[in-house]
Amino acid sequence: xxxIANTGHQTNEEIRxxxxxxxxxxxxxxxxxxxxxxxxxxxERSLDLVKISPNAVPPVCKLMDYGKYxxxxxxxxxxxxxxxxxxxIKEIRxxxxxxxxxxxVKLRNAQKFLAEGNRCKVTVRFRGREMAHTNIGQELxxxxxxxxxxxxxxxxxxxxxxxxxxxxxxxxPVKDAKK
Numbered sequence: 001x002x003x004i005a006n007t008g009h010q011t012n013e014e015i016r017x018x019x020x021x022x023x024x025x026x027x028x029x030x031x032x033x034x035x036x037x038x039x040x041x042x043x044e045r046s047l048d049l050v051k052i053s054p055n056a057v058p059p060v061c062k063l064m065d066y067g068k069y070x071x072x073x074x075x076x077x078x079x080x081x082x083x084x085x086x087x088x089i090k091e092i093r094x095x096x097x098x099x100x101x102x103x104x105v106k107l108r109n110a111q112k113f114l115a116e117g118n119r120c121k122v123t124v125r126f127r128g129r130e131m132a133h134t135n136i137g138q139e140l141x142x143x144x145x146x147x148x149x150x151x152x153x154x155x156x157x158x159x160x161x162x163x164x165x166x167x168x169x170x171x172x173p174v175k176d177a178k179k
Contacts, residue, residue, distance in 0.1 A: 119170050144167075152171055
């Protein structure tokens with residue numbers, strides 16, 4: 001048999017314990033036996049002896065086709081990566097003195113981002129004397145969140161950090177049509 005790359009499981013001759021608890025390929029307990037006897041049994045059945053629980057007393061080993069097991073593990077991991085989706089955070093920046101049309105353009109962009117399933121950070125930047133009127137920025141952000149209300153939920157209320165006030169919008173969870 002060719003050696004398989006080490007991935008954390010001890011296999012065949014790597015198992016140095018005197019006694020192991022053996023489990024067959026179908027999952028039934030074969031009982032306690034010496035590791036040499038377990039290895040001989042594995043070779044008779046042309047399978048690998050794999051230590052699956054090294055911390056148990058005695059360590060638990062299982063008879064399996066380790067190459068096939070590793071292939072299925074990588075296949076499962078690949079499938080899981082394929083099905084997961086990375087959620088990006090898109091940022092929209094405004095000033096407190098933004099015009100209506102500019103506000104509507106930013107709103108449409110945010111709605112597009114939210115429809116794609118991304119989170120949105122909406123920020124109002126205060127410059128110079130605008131810092132004296134942070135309430136205008138807060139009203140602007142609340143209005144923005146209200147306009148996006150059917151697509152998104154506001155994670156946090158407007159928060160002032162230095163010269164920036166921001167909110168986070170997350171897309172509403174999609175209800176399954178099957179229910």
